Each structure stands twice: as structure tokens, then as C-alpha cells.
Amino acid sequence: MYLHNQVIQGLRDRKRAALARAVTLVEDGSEHAQHILEEAYRLKGRSKIIGITGSPGVGKSTLVDSLIEAIRERGDSVGVIAVDPSSPFTGGAILGDRVRVRSRTTDDGVFFRSLASRGYLGGLSRNTGDVITLFDAFGFDYVLVETVGTGQSEVDIMRYAHSVLVVMAPGLGDDIQAIKAGILEIGDVFCVNKADRPDADRDVAVLEAMLGLNKDWQWRPPVVKTVASQGKGVPELLDKIDEHLGFLKQGNLLEERVSRSYLAALEANLRRQTVEHVLSKSRSDGSLDCALKQLSEGKTYPAALARQLVEKYLCSGV
Amino acid sequence: MYLHNQVIQGLRDRKRAALARAVTLVEDGSEHAQHILEEAYRLKGRSKIIGITGSPGVGKSTLVDSLIEAIRERGDSVGVIAVDPSSPFTGGAILGDRVRVRSRTTDDGVFFRSLASRGYLGGLSRNTGDVITLFDAFGFDYVLVETVGTGQSEVDIMRYAHSVLVVMAPGLGDDIQAIKAGILEIGDVFCVNKADRPDADRDVAVLEAMLGLNKDWQWRPPVVKTVASQGKGVPELLDKIDEHLGFLKQGNLLEERVSRSYLAALEANLRRQTVEHVLSKSRSDGSLDCALKQLSEGKTYPAALARQLVEKYLCSGV
Numbered sequence: 001m002y003l004h005n006q007v008i009q010g011l012r013d014r015k016r017a018a019l020a021r022a023v024t025l026v027e028d029g030s031e032h033a034q035h036i037l038e039e040a041y042r043l044k045g046r047s048k049i050i051g052i053t054g055s056p057g058v059g060k061s062t063l064v065d066s067l068i069e070a071i072r073e074r075g076d077s078v079g080v081i082a083v084d085p086s087s088p089f090t091g092g093a094i095l096g097d098r099v100r101v102r103s104r105t106t107d108d109g110v111f112f113r114s115l116a117s118r119g120y121l122g123g124l125s126r127n128t129g130d131v132i133t134l135f136d137a138f139g140f141d142y143v144l145v146e147t148v149g150t151g152q153s154e155v156d157i158m159r160y161a162h163s164v165l166v167v168m169a170p171g172l173g174d175d176i177q178a179i180k181a182g183i184l185e186i187g188d189v190f191c192v193n194k195a196d197r198p199d200a201d202r203d204v205a206v207l208e209a210m211l212g213l214n215k216d217w218q219w220r221p222p223v224v225k226t227v228a229s230q231g232k233g234v235p236e237l238l239d240k241i242d243e244h245l246g247f248l249k250q251g252n253l254l255e256e257r258v259s260r261s262y263l264a265a266l267e268a269n270l271r272r273q274t275v276e277h278v279l280s281k282s283r284s285d286g287s288l289d290c291a292l293k294q295l296s297e298g299k300t301y302p303a304a305l306a307r308q309l310v311e312k313y314l315c316s317g318v
Numbered sequence: 319m320y321l322h323n324q325v326i327q328g329l330r331d332r333k334r335a336a337l338a339r340a341v342t343l344v345e346d347g348s349e350h351a352q353h354i355l356e357e358a359y360r361l362k363g364r365s366k367i368i369g370i371t372g373s374p375g376v377g378k379s380t381l382v383d384s385l386i387e388a389i390r391e392r393g394d395s396v397g398v399i400a401v402d403p404s405s406p407f408t409g410g411a412i413l414g415d416r417v418r419v420r421s422r423t424t425d426d427g428v429f430f431r432s433l434a435s436r437g438y439l440g441g442l443s444r445n446t447g448d449v450i451t452l453f454d455a456f457g458f459d460y461v462l463v464e465t466v467g468t469g470q471s472e473v474d475i476m477r478y479a480h481s482v483l484v485v486m487a488p489g490l491g492d493d494i495q496a497i498k499a500g501i502l503e504i505g506d507v508f509c510v511n512k513a514d515r516p517d518a519d520r521d522v523a524v525l526e527a528m529l530g531l532n533k534d535w536q537w538r539p540p541v542v543k544t545v546a547s548q549g550k551g552v553p554e555l556l557d558k559i560d561e562h563l564g565f566l567k568q569g570n571l572l573e574e575r576v577s578r579s580y581l582a583a584l585e586a587n588l589r590r591q592t593v594e595h596v597l598s599k600s601r602s603d604g605s606l607d608c609a610l611k612q613l614s615e616g617k618t619y620p621a622a623l624a625r626q627l628v629e630k631y632l633c634s635g636v
Binding site: 034037038040041042043044045055057129130133255258259262263265266267268269270271272273274275277278279291292295296298299300301302303304305306307309310313314 | 577
């Protein structure tokens with residue numbers, strides 16, 4: 001029996017080891033991955049997929065842990081995907097992974113996995129959609145996708161979520177304004193964590209004011225105060241997330257979110273494959289070196305060169 | 319006389335207003351941009367391009383300000399490009415911009431500009447290389463490119479730099495380990511800012527240990543302690559940056575970095591143009607909707623679909 005058949009059977013039987021194996025095979029781009037993904041995209045569609053983002057120091061990990069508690073208290077199962085930066089030196093993500101997993105190995109209703117960034121070209125966005133689909137296919141009630149920061153790739157990853165939770169915290173210094181600004185547009189629910197800190201109410205007010213600038217919300221994102229370390233406000237936060245999912249279903253907007261996630265996954269794969277195609281073609285026939293030489297000699301500029309290469313290697317498809 | 323000719327003349331005459339105008343035209347993708355870029359890529363090659371990254375709260379802005387001081391004290395000129403997240407609501411980046419510019423309008427040797435993220439698809443990485451080239455063409459001695467966070471796009475932006483400075487600070491909580499891990503591999507010089515805090519020496523030790531794990535450095539990245547708010551350690555930091563640039567020149571490695579930046583710029587443009595090409599083609603002939611429908615019905619998976627579209631719309635170029 002082929003490895004991928006064993007893994008697929010394991011996924012159907014909701015074996016955690018099979019899920020872990022599947023994620024690794026997909027992350028490594030193994031030839032087994034395609035068979036597993038084919039099946040996963042057939043099985044998917046059961047999970048509520050929640051994207052959770054916010055800058056370092058807001059207490060995301062603690063909040064995720066207490067969200068897990070709240071979800072488990074309702075008797076629902078939850079899978080957690082943490083998209084971390086990692087390093088060839090330390091494999092930082094994996095470390096974080098172990099720590100978190102160890103704290104919950106006793107609970108079969110929770111599964112935690114960290115995804116490492118794989119180098120430059122679309123590294124982060126490349127497999128995330130596939131891994132989320134593996135979790136969905138496994139059939140968790142909730143899948144939490146946690147990312148650090150407000151980089152483009154984090155924003156891209158949020159496109160895979162049905163609901164996006166943006167976490168903030170008081171007293172992170174000047175940068176918080178920019179961070180708020182950067183992710184205001186992607187949040188469905190906002191959380192001001194560490195709400196026992198002095199500036200919490202001011203931050204909530206600023207946030208409400210910023211959200212108030214947009215007059216034509218279909219769904220006005222609520223702002224919830226939490227103290228994750230004590231679990232305060234977390235059940236209410238989970239309620240708001242469920243409310244948003246309910247809103248999406250009522251308005252038949254869930255399909256929109258889902259097809260947004262398909263488009264995101266397609267784009268992520270296209271970005272990688274088209275660029276690889278053009279780069280490898282132009283490498284093999286020497287036109288890439290020639291192109292870089294032209295750039296270094298100031299004979300042209302990147303956008304024009306890209307246009308030339310696109311015209312050369314992309315045909316009308318007719 | 320065409321607008322772009324005026325701007326080009328202004329760039330040659332080192333008029334700051336012309337540079338500001340040029341950046342805006344390039345950011346907006348105006349039809350004047352291509353003429354300006356053609357000229358800019360001819361004029362470029364005078365500036366030392368320094369990438370500066372680190373998570374929010376490490377005091378990057380303050381450090382950049384004191385680096386500006388140190389550079390100016392040597393009589394050199396400096397252009398600063400801050401790549402910020404921004405928002406349709408607040409235009410946060412522009413705000414930050416004004417504040418910083420106002421504090422220095424009296425000094426002709428300094429020019430500051432914020433770049434806003436422009437939506438999802440490669441928004442950040444799209445124009446950054448071109449804007450850096452405009453600054454280079456203007457002829458600043460140093461161009462500082464500042465990004466927040468450790469997202470994929472921030473990493474991409476660092477590929478445009480000759481030297482990459484990674485800024486950290488003690489006491490940012492659990493996340494700092496992950497952040498260190500994420501950007502260890504891209505730093506040429508490391509800076510532990512807010513070094514008057516208790517945990518500074520421990521963080522320096524951890525960092526040195528992590529860097530020590532790699533045995534075959536051509537250039538072992540130095541770690542410099544700074545207290546940017548008091549300018550402490552900043553001249554030494556600038557010396558280390560210059561040392562690295564000297565190392566690159568000696569080993570004829572600068573060309574490598576420069577051609578790395580050309581490749582990054584080409585890839586950024588290819589990512590956008592190839593995906594746009596394939597998406598627009600497949601939209602217009604209905605195969606995109608069909609593809610998304612297949613995904614929603616679980617009949618295929620994104621990587622396979624992307625491959626189909628690539629095969630359909632990308633030809634051999636023969």
C-alpha cells in the first residue's frame with residue numbers, strides 16, 4: 001500500500017499521526033503530496049477557519065491558548081496552524097511547536113502545528129492554503145491560523161480565513177499606530193488584549209474611531225477587550241467570531257470568503273509556478289543573464305525587462 | 319516640455335521636489351514613470367544601500383534618526399525610505415512621513431519618504447526596487463531602507479540592500495525568539511538597541527550563540543549594542559556597516575549583492591506581470607471561474623490547477 005494511501009486512510013480515520021505526516025509531506029513538496037491534496041480538497045469544507053494576526057508582543061500565543069480552552073469547553077475540536085518565521089540555524093518554528101504541543105498532548109481534540117517559512121520566493125504563501133485544507137479535511141470544528149506581523153505574506157494568509165481576528169495590545173510604542181493602520185482593513189473582529197493595562201481604553205477608543213471612519217460596513221467589526229493570561233473576555237471574543245461566521249452564512253457571504261481563499265491559493269501557486277517557468281526558461285536560453293547585464297549597464301529597467309520576458313514566454317493560450 | 323522630462327532634469331539637478339515627484343509617479347504607476355525609470359537606472363550606482371529591519375517596538379525609527387545624525391556628522395547625505403503598512407482609512411504611512419520630514423526640512427542632506435503598501439498582490443515588493451533606484455540616481459551617499467516586521471515581503475525588500483542591519487531589543491516577550499530566528503539569515507550587521515535594559519547582555523549572548531552555530535561565515539555578522547535615544551553606540555554601528563561594505567568591495571562581492579537586487583526587482587515585476595497575464599487571460603475566456611468551481615467541488619487542488627493554467631498560457635518561447 002502506497003504511503004499516500006496510508007496517510008489518506010489515516011486522515012479519513014481522523015488519526016492525528018496521519019495529519020502530522022500529511023502536513024510534512026505537503027511542506028516538503030513530496031510526490032505523495034499531490035495524491036493527499038486531491039483527497040483533502042474532496043474532504044474539506046467542515047471547519048470554521050479563523051485567521052489570527054497581530055504584531056509580536058500583543059500576547060497572541062496566550063490568546064490562542066485561551067481560545068483553545070474556550071473552544072474545548074464547548075466540546076468542539078480545534079486545529080492550530082502557526083505560521084512562524086524560521087531559520088536554517090535554529091528551526092525556531094519547530095521549537096515553538098514542540099513546546100506548545102507538549103502542553104496539550106493529552107487532549108485529542110486539539111492539534112498544533114507550526115509552518116516554517118521556506119526561503120524567499122513566496123515561501124510563506126506557498127503551502128499554507130494546502131495545510132489549512134488538510135486540517136479542514138481532518139474535520140476540526142475550528143482551524144485557527146496564527147501569523148506574526150503585518151507583512152504582505154501575513155495579509156495574504158488572512159485571505160484563507162473565513163473570519164479574521166486582529167489582536168492588539170496597549171503600550172507597544174509608536175509602531176502600533178502603523179500596525180493598526182496596516183491591518184484595519186482585514187479585520188472582522190478586533191481584540192485589544194492585555195486590557196488590564198492603563199492605555200487599554202484609549203486604544204479601544206482610537207480603534208473604534210478609526211473603524212468609524214468607514215461608513216458603509218456590511219459588518220461593523222466589533223472590538224473586544226481581553227486579558228488572555230486570565231482568560232478574561234475570551235468566551236465573549238469567541239462569541240463575536242461565531243457571530244461573524246453567522247453573518248457570513250446569513251448573507252450568503254461565506255461562499256465569497258471561501259472562493260477568496262481558492263483564488264488566494266491559486267494565485268500563490270501561480271506566482272510560484274509562472275515565475276519559476278519564466279526564470280528557468282530565460283536561464284536555460286541565457287536571456288536571464290543577458291537581462292541582468294542590461295540592468296547593470298542601465299540599458300533598461302525591471303518592469304520593461306519583465307514585460308519582454310512575459311511577452312517572450314507567455315503566449316495567448318489560443 | 320513633458321512632465322517626465324522636467325522631473326528627469328530635476329533629478330539631474332538634485333532637486334528634492336523632483337525626487338518627491340518622481341517617487342509619487344512611480345508609486346502611482348503613471349505613464350511618465352517608465353521614462354523616469356529608464357533615466358534613473360542609467361544614473362544609479364552611487365549610493366550605499368542599507369536595509370534596516372526589525373519588529374515593532376525595537377526603536378527602529380529612533381535608531382534610523384540617530385544613524386542619520388551620524389551620517390550627517392560625517393558630511394555625507396542620506397535618503398531614507400520607510401516601507402510601512404498603510405490603510406485606506408488613515409494613510410498611516412503618510413502621517414509618519416510628515417512627522418519625520420517636518421523634523422528635518424531645514425537639512426538639505428536628508429530626504430525622507432514612506433512607501434505605502436498597495437493592496438494584496440505583491441503590493442509591497444512591487445515598486446520598492448524602483449524607488450530605491452530613484453534615490454540612488456539622485457546620488458545620496460547612503461540610502462536607508464527601513465521595514466517593519468519579518469514578513470516575506472520585508473525579507474524580499476532586504477534583497478535590494480548592499481548591507482542588511484537587523485535591529486532587536488530586550489524584553490519584547492516570547493515572540494522575539496521567533497523573530498531572531500526568522501531574520502538571522504539575512505543580517506550582515508546586528509544591533510541590540512535599548513541596550514541599557516537589564517536583559518540586553520543576555521540577548522547579545524543568545525544572538526552571538528545563534529550566529530556561532532554557523533561555522534562557515536565569509537563575513538561573521540557583528541553584534542553592536544546601541545541606545546539610540548541617546549545616540550550611544552550609533553557611530554560604532556555605522557562603522558560596522560561601512561566595514562561590511564568594504565568587505566563586499568574587497569571580495570568583489572558587491573556585484574553579487576547588486577545583481578541580487580536586480581534579480582529581486584525582476585522577480586517582483588515578473589510575479590506581478592505573469593500572474594496578471596494568466597489571471598486576465600483565464601478570466602476573459604472563463605477558465606478562471608471554471609477553475610474556482612472545480613476547486614469548490616473538490617475536483618482538483620490549487621497546485622494542479624495552477625499547472626494547467628501555466629501550461630495553457632505559458633509557451634516555450636521558441
